[in-house]
Amino acid sequence: MRIGILGSGLMGGKLGTIFARAGHEVVFSYAQSEQKLKRLAREANGKAQHGTPREAAQGADALLLAVHWSRIEDVLNQTGDLSGKVVVTCSLPMNDDDSELVVAHTSSGAEELARMIPKARVVSAFNTVPSEVLFGVYEARSKSRRPSLVYCGDDKGSKAVAAELIRDVGFDPLDAGPLRIARYTEPFALLIGQLAYEGEEGPELAYRFEWFK
Ligand SMILES: NC(=O)c1ccc[n+]([C@@H]2O[C@H](COP(=O)([O-])OP(=O)(O)OC[C@H]3O[C@@H](n4cnc5c(N)ncnc54)[C@H](OP(=O)(O)O)[C@@H]3O)[C@@H](O)[C@H]2O)c1
Numbered sequence: 536m537r538i539g540i541l542g543s544g545l546m547g548g549k550l551g552t553i554f555a556r557a558g559h560e561v562v563f564s565y566a567q568s569e570q571k572l573k574r575l576a577r578e579a580n581g582k583a584q585h586g587t588p589r590e591a592a593q594g595a596d597a598l599l600l601a602v603h604w605s606r607i608e609d610v611l612n613q614t615g616d617l618s619g620k621v622v623v624t625c626s627l628p629m630n631d632d633d634s635e636l637v638v639a640h641t642s643s644g645a646e647e648l649a650r651m652i653p654k655a656r657v658v659s660a661f662n663t664v665p666s667e668v669l670f671g672v673y674e675a676r677s678k679s680r681r682p683s684l685v686y687c688g689d690d691k692g693s694k695a696v697a698a699e700l701i702r703d704v705g706f707d708p709l710d711a712g713p714l715r716i717a718r719y720t721e722p723f724a725l726l727i728g729q730l731a732y733e734g735e736e737g738p739e740l741a742y743r744f745e746w747f748k
Contacts, residue, residue: 536554536559536560536597536699537559537560537594537595537596537597538551538559538560538595538596538597538598539561539562539564539588539590539598539599540562540563540564540591540598540601541564541565541591541592541598541599541600541601541610541614542564542565542566542600542601542606542610543563543564543565543566543571543572543575543585543601544566544601544602545666546599546601546661546666546669547599547601547602548563549666549669550599550601550625550661550669550704551563551575551599552575552578552579552583553669553670553673553704554599554700554703554704555579555581555582556581556673557581557673557703557704558581558582559581559582559703560582560583561579561581561582561584562583562584562585562586562590562591562595563575563576563579563583563584563585563586564586564587564588564590565588565602565610572585572586573585588614589613589614589615591614592615592617593615595620596621596696597620597621597622597623597693597696597697597700598614598622599623599625599661600622600623600624600626601624601625601626601661602626603626604626604627604629604630604637605631607626607648616654617654618654618655619654619655619656620656621655621656621658621692621693621696621697622648622652622656622657622658623658623659623660623696623697623700624644624648624658624659624660624662625659625660626644626648627644627662627721627724627725628643628644628721636721636722638721639718639721639722640718641718642718643714643717643718643720644717644721645657645659645688645714645717645721646714646715646717646718649714656688656689656690656692657688657689657690657714658688658690658693658694658696658697659686659687659688659714659717659720659721660684660685660686660697660700660701660708661701661704662720662721662724663684663685663723663724663727663742664682664684664706664740665727665728665731665732665738665739667737667738667739668731668738668739668740668741669704671739671741672704672705672706673705674705676704676705680743681707681743682705682706682707682741682743683706683707683708683709683743683744684701684704684708684709685720685723685744686701686709686710686711687710687711687713687715687716687717687720688713688714689714694710698710706741709744727740727742
């Protein structure tokens with residue numbers, strides 16, 4: 536797949552690197568310096584390049600949106616038309632100091648995003664794990680008990696694309712249902728953040744759901 540990364544920070548930089556190592560074509564975009572995007576592309580050791588958000592979106596089979604909530608509008612203004620595009624968002628609708636969700640209960644960041652780009656096919660994924668665990672999960676991908684990763688969306692095809700990417704990173708994708716379920720997964724992401732950053736075990740944390748039938 537060709538994957539455009541919109542926001543090449545902790546999440547976008549690491550996920551883009553993993554996608555490239557897993558064999559995808561990746562275009563890193565949207566950082567505060569072009570040098571950083573160049574370095575990410577070089578160090579990904581795969582078919583990775585850097586470009587503008589518009590270049591990342593052009594011809595992309597999927598886009599990963601990984602910017603702070605306050606930057607969403609800015610990056611979307613730079614991508615050009617996203618009609619029909621699969622947009623996988625890990626962005627959480629946080630306030631400026633990242634202490635609270637600014638959208639919750641009756642909507643979610645993912646639903647608000649889908650309203651901003653109504654012709655795109657939005658999937659919410661990767662927001663329920665800290666960036667610090669991503670390389671560890673990728674390294675452990677051949678083990679049989681993979682950690683779960685919940686995702687949700689309203690479009691079957693784009694969810695299949697997201698599930699493939701989730702699997703490529705080393706998680707066991709768990710379809711949580713339609714996009715409105717992001718109202719539950721986004722606060723859950725804050726629980727994971729609490730355990731990762733305020734707990735004693737460190738941030739290399741993933742989770743696994745199991746059914747005992
Ligand atoms: N970090 C996590 O563990 C985690 C986990 C779950 C969900 N999330 C969510 O994922 C999203 C991304 O988080 P993150 O931690 O990856 O954020 P981050 O490290 O701050 O990355 C954001 C990216 O946006 C770029 N950026 C910021 N302002 C810019 C500007 N004015 N012009 C151009 N580029 C700009 C940053 O550039 P620079 O690289 O140059 O700074 C960076 O590449 C957020 O919505 C967050 O809530 C994060």
